[in-house]
Amino acid sequence: MLRVVNRVLLGLAGLLLLLLGGAVPAAGLGLPVPSWWPWRGPEAVLLGEARRQRWEGQGWWWPLVIASLAAVALLALWWLLAQFRRPRLGEVLVDSGDGEGALLRGRAVEAVLVGETEDLDGVARAQVVLYGRRSAPAARVRLLLEPFASPGRTLHRFSAEPLAHARDSAGLVSLPAEVRLRARKHRARRVT
Amino acid sequence: MSEPVKESAPGGEPAGPPGAEPDGSASDAADRPPPGTAEEEGAAGRFWSRRRVPAGLLALVVAAGAGLLLFDIASVRAGRPAMRWRRSLADELASRPLDDVWVSAGAAAAVLVGAWLVVLAVTPGLRNLLPMRRRADATGVRAGLDRDAAELVLRDRAVAVSGVQSVRVRVRRSRVAVRAESHFRELEEVRSDLHTALGDGIRELGLARRPALSVRVRRPARKG
Numbered sequence: 346m347l348r349v350v351n352r353v354l355l356g357l358a359g360l361l362l363l364l365l366g367g368a369v370p371a372a373g374l375g376l377p378v379p380s381w382w383p384w385r386g387p388e389a390v391l392l393g394e395a396r397r398q399r400w401e402g403q404g405w406w407w408p409l410v411i412a413s414l415a416a417v418a419l420l421a422l423w424w425l426l427a428q429f430r431r432p433r434l435g436e437v438l439v440d441s442g443d444g445e446g447a448l449l450r451g452r453a454v455e456a457v458l459v460g461e462t463e464d465l466d467g468v469a470r471a472q473v474v475l476y477g478r479r480s481a482p483a484a485r486v487r488l489l490l491e492p493f494a495s496p497g498r499t500l501h502r503f504s505a506e507p508l509a510h511a512r513d514s515a516g517l518v519s520l521p522a523e524v525r526l527r528a529r530k531h532r533a534r535r536v537t
Numbered sequence: 538m539s540e541p542v543k544e545s546a547p548g549g550e551p552a553g554p555p556g557a558e559p560d561g562s563a564s565d566a567a568d569r570p571p572p573g574t575a576e577e578e579g580a581a582g583r584f585w586s587r588r589r590v591p592a593g594l595l596a597l598v599v600a601a602g603a604g605l606l607l608f609d610i611a612s613v614r615a616g617r618p619a620m621r622w623r624r625s626l627a628d629e630l631a632s633r634p635l636d637d638v639w640v641s642a643g644a645a646a647a648v649l650v651g652a653w654l655v656v657l658a659v660t661p662g663l664r665n666l667l668p669m670r671r672r673a674d675a676t677g678v679r680a681g682l683d684r685d686a687a688e689l690v691l692r693d694r695a696v697a698v699s700g701v702q703s704v705r706v707r708v709r710r711s712r713v714a715v716r717a718e719s720h721f722r723e724l725e726e727v728r729s730d731l732h733t734a735l736g737d738g739i740r741e742l743g744l745a746r747r748p749a750l751s752v753r754v755r756r757p758a759r760k761g
Binding site for chain 1: 595600631641644648651659672677678680682690
């Protein structure tokens with residue numbers, strides 16, 4: 346969600362800047378610009394006094410400016426704060442199948458996953474964060490591989506064991522996971 | 538909190554995707570690719586960055602600019618004089634013609650920044666993260682391998698080849714470049730051994746798109 350918002354807004358801002366930055370020299374170079382172009386001829390100025398004060402006499406102008414600036418500032422502030430928020434699932438819904446349900450603390454699931462993953466061969470450290478909806482959680486996982494571990498096999502073991510166990514014990518149909526693997530730096534061990 | 542059961546009736550059939558049916562568990566031992574593997578392998582796309590940093594910077598700039606302008610306009614409305622920067626900015630905007638150096642420079646900067654923002658918006662980013670192959674028995678798992686990790690794995694493989702004295706491995710998104718120095722054995726033999734060892738190593742990485750491999754071997758430079 347945040348990814349889409351960020352990318353759309355970045356793209357819009359980029360297009361706006363491109364248009365502005367392109368329209369000014371197009372007029373400044375004296376190119377034949379259409380009649381609705383905001384500037385014409387190299388002698389034009391960016392924002393003349395007449396244009397700046399065009400609406401100032403109207404009663405609605407300053408309230409409108411103030412309101413829209415306030416809206417822009419607030420939205421930008423919200424957007425800024427959204428970058429620092431990491432959505433994290435507080436609880437997972439365990440459905441027993443007989444109409445009753447139980448809530449499992451998200452942190453508990455994460456801790457179990459981390460513990461079991463770090464016991465795997467080839468994993469030095471693991472971090473797990475659950476996100477999504479409580480009836481359909483998903484996991485964001487970071488694995489730090491031990492020296493000389495095989496990434497492919499470690500990933501396979503992780504999805505076959507800790508992840509599958511967590512999924513089954515929480516009674517979930519599926520537990521999607523996004524896994525990033527990094528390696529601990531180590532020196533080469535040569536055979537001589 | 539509220540009534541716990543509302544959706545998701547797990548007593549019945551899970552209406553999951555058609556690749557995740559439980560009889561895939563029998564194929565645990567078998568390496569035979571089950572039907573639908575090609576589709577699964579093709580589905581392992583790039584990771585798309587959230588672009589938190591550029592979005593945060595842009596948000597900060599917009600919020601600060603709008604806030605400052607708002608503050609100044611409000612204080613002018615309240616009968617105080619405008620800040621000096623706003624008066625001089627209005628003067629400059631009203632006096633400099635379009636072919637002025639500063640106006641042109643500003644336009645060029647706007648074009649550059651705008652193009653950069655558009656590039657950021659439409660490219661996936663995260664070039665350091667190599668997408669890993671999805672397995673048919675774990676369709677929900679999307680994994681990416683750090684490039685440094687891939688380099689370390691391949692380096693360990695290469696160093697184990699006899700005759701290799703030192704090696705530099707660079708992993709890019711579609712190709713692996715290996716430069717080794719060999720102090721004994723025929724260079725051609727070392728090269729072909731490296732090729733086999735690194736081919737195995739690349740397979741072990743479990744990447745979605747197997748990178749091409751190029752190996753160069755030479756003698757270490759004579760010490761002066």
